[in-house]
Amino acid sequence: MMLTSLAIVAVILLGLISVAAGVAVFVVDSMAKATFALLVSFLAVAGILLALELTYLAVVTALMMTIEMAIMAVFMIMFMMNPAGLMPMTMVHNARTSAVAGVVVFAVLVLGIWTIDWPARVGSLPADSTRQLGEAIMSSHMLVMLVIGIGLFATIISGTVLATHRGRYDRFGPDLRTAKPNDPVSGGLR
Amino acid sequence: MTLQLILSVAAALIGVGLFGALSQQSIVMVMMGLELIVNGVMLAGGAAWYFLTPELPDAQMLVVVALVVMAVEMAMGFGATLAIYRARQVDMVDDATELRG
Structure with a gap:
């Protein structure tokens, strides 16, 4: 049994949300907002795991990451670089090399993912x-x-x-x- | 087809996380990048289990290990960040270069 078309649409939507939230982590100005963007990314991944019938792992991910990000928000506020927008400053260094590294890793992985001859599924889903x-x-x-x-x-x-x-x-x-x-x-x- | 799509999403998460871990100045923001990378690993593990080997528990165990890695990374990262801040009021990676080789 493979995914239904509805589940595939949901997985694609959740995937887009998780990547968009992941990008937002490093785009938003406030580090507290970045924490909650990361939480959205985790929850979207938990939703995909749920669609893949990994119920336990999805619930554990959602619960653990919600608590973890709630704690992280406290630390983010403690170490905030631009509190209340009063200290505008750049939060990055070496941004171009880092972006190149990220894009290259992504490109290599995607190239591998779409050119590998993936094996067929062995066995069926457990009950x-x-x-x-x-x-x-x-x-x-x-x-x-x-x-x-x-x-x-x-x-x-x-x-x-x-x-x-x-x-x-x-x-x-x-x-x-x-x-x-x-x-x-x-x-x-x- | 769906497997490749989900793995591509995981690759995007890993790429974005790598960019963040390399580019951020604040130590805690570097940790956010690392968490995003582990997030991608979890997604890839779940997809591998569903589409390739659902009869074996190994891919599920990989996701469990990734979750634990994330918890350990956060605990140790904040412990080290607080320790270095308490000792020298440093919260930027550029100021914490004692261990540079």
Whole structure:
């Protein structure tokens, strides 16, 4: 069973929306607007995944990206380069080389996509793609999830390390035996 | 035909994301470009699953890995951005060149 013509129209529309929103990310002046443009791009991709019967992945993408962009908007406002349009400035450097790199990568990929003799579909759609993924995670592809788990755990530790203040080990060395604390500004507490 | 169309959309997302990651001055905007690239990878993975190998879960796993990469990238990116801003009030890539080879 392939996509119905209605689904194909929807996929093309969502694809156009996702690319247009992706371009808007780097066109709009406000970094907060850029965040929500990126969210629109993610939601359009989630819609395409939904049309491809990847229900679970589509819902996860939509929920995760909505929350992620909501958090990102806070950081965007913190680091905004042109707050309230009061500091007009260029946000890009090396724009021409970057544009050339982007266009070349796009052209090479599109050339490959439309010239490759794609294989025919092997097998048919499973009754439930979510069950297929769940069973893969818990049996044949468990190693992937193990690696993901370790990676996420390392991320938690690294985030905590990056977020903590300078502690006694930064000031007095790994064995806490340095006589004089190593402070950026001297005169602190011993 | 539809497979090629969806993959072309994914290629466009990757190209736009690459442009953004290379051209933006603000560190957080560079991260937006990276997220757009991963977005394209997710779309390509989903299309490959539906049109090529729906009986195998591998393409679905690729999408899951891309989602995780995005979460890790955002957590670590903001952690590093905040750390360098707190240490030296730097939020531009042009000012953060200590690791230049």
